Amino acid sequence: MKAPSYVIRTFFVLLAAAAPAAILLCYRDSSAMAGFDWPRLVAWITCLVAMLVLFILAGLKIRGRVLGVLVDERNRYSLSRLQISLWTVLVLATVYVAYLANIVRGPADDALDIDLDYNLIALMGFSLASFVAAPMALSRKAEKPGGEQDLATNGQQLLDAQNLSTLPSATGQVLVKNNPKDARLADLIRGEDVANAMVVDLPRLQMLLITAVIVFVYGVTVGHSFGTSTWLLDHLPKLNQTLLLLALISHSGYVVGKLIPTSATSTSVLPQQTARALTASQRAASLAGDLQARLNACAPGDPLYDWLRRSLALTQVTSAEASALIGQLDAPDFNLDAISRVEGRIDALQASLSSLPTGPAARQMLDAPSEETVRKVQQRLYNVGHNEVTVNGIADAPTEQAIRAELVKQGIARTDLHPRPYRYFEELAHLIK
Template identity: 30%
Template sequence: MLSLIAIPVVGWWGVTAHSERAAWLGIALLMTLFVAISGKSIIGRWPGILVNERNVMSLARFQMTVWTLVLVSAYLTAAFYNIYIGVDEPLAIGVPQELWLALGISTTSLVGSPLVLAQKKSQAPDPAALAATRAQLVLLAQPGGDTNQGRLLGNSQPDMAVWSDMVTGDETSNGAHVDLAKVQMLFFTIAIVAAYAFALWRTFKFAQPDGITDFPALDDSTIALLGISHAGYLMNKAVPRP
């Protein structure tokens, strides 16, 4: 709760000190702290917000969390700056259409992943494949994989979730193998979010005296790459692996 109270304090202090970038970083860090504390108090893990209902780290949750932290903290910083310099409509900050598309694509993956995997929960796993996957996890000294929901591999406890869950398969037949579609989406997410964060950094560095009225736009090719990556991610989840 203290981190939430500190957000407007840090944001206002930063813009009044003419350090919009410091304000943005401070707000982003406080939001990250709040998310971490929430995960710790509810799930028992600092990265608990990333743990899904199967008690594994979710790549879709990760990319939505990163986008939310970057964009919401930037919006708050821009709003504080506009209020400080006396803009008539401080909250009138234009969000480019391409950015809405990127967020829509990310939301689709977050919502679509459980829907795509739902049918596999009612399908019986191959006993030999399940035994081989669990044996491989033990051999690699990887915790987890001790339970399953149909053909979906999972963990019995949230503290068994590990970061490598975000790049390994979901099923009892590939839970001990790297999922290339997940790796691709992880790389695209990190690259695009990092590039957009740098664009926001420049926006705050060269903030105009008449206020921040627009966020930087994303290139159409970036949206196309992001869309292809997420489509491959969802299609890969839908493919059965007996």
């Protein structure tokens, strides 16, 4: 009985790993693409589908559910598990096919020269942090006594509404289902406490919707890039800074929502202090986004680079402290000065960031194309009929106009080429003949 399941899993492992390579090897001639790189796109979709099926098979094997990998130790579908699973499948399939396509199509020295998006790496870090922090946040509620009356009322309502096999139980204030088959998709947006098990948890709903939008938008962008980009990829699609900040705020709200007590036994928490701690966490998350944007515009040689890197680390620690404060407000020995100290650090960091100069960063200077490369491009433009171009090694206005005209003639968009100027001119030197 076990042999067929092993055969199926082995088949999909091979499909995810070998099928993309086979597709790309069969179509190694760029002249057969006719303007659309469908072999690379099909290879990516094949890898993506095969990885999703492997996740489904793992869930069926371990939990007996199609979405079993999303079922946590409380026998509920976990939002943090859903998010980290989606990003793992999407990013692994994308990176694997991108590198594999370059290996099959180009020289080995350039195959791994792909510019990965640091915003995407940061977003995966947020997902991993939420996955780790979520159980830690719930453990605080599990240590507190729960409401027996809430469990009796909401447990019975949940039993009837979701047609569960057994009545749910509780660990402290945290609701626990007793059978993996009782997991329902509604768990992704319902409260996790005994007191709010029948209520839609808005931070969870917000995080679910934002995750769905970002994963879908980035997946479509990757698919379009694989189909229309240059023969050899030198970068993956960039994740917009606004989307990264939106995801960071939703992650903060998600973790903070797990820390806020909902039981009637926790009436000692002051609403105004909770609001202060939540506001401080959101301010720190917003400041971290600003610092990350400034850091991305700097190179290691920039005088501001080290200051921005240290400030970003301090801001991230401050954001985590602000989130943790909410779970500590009802402690008898809690000192309200802790909130003031966090707010003071955020104010100081914002004031320091506002006072920074806004002149050109070192990365902008390092990104400038060399005079030799510009001369090469200008000479080729002149040779193909752009007589207004002067071969002087300076990327002046006539040169830019001629480049745009030549790209239009060849049907190439500026976004298809590398965003950094020095790489952009290197590509132009190969394209303009």
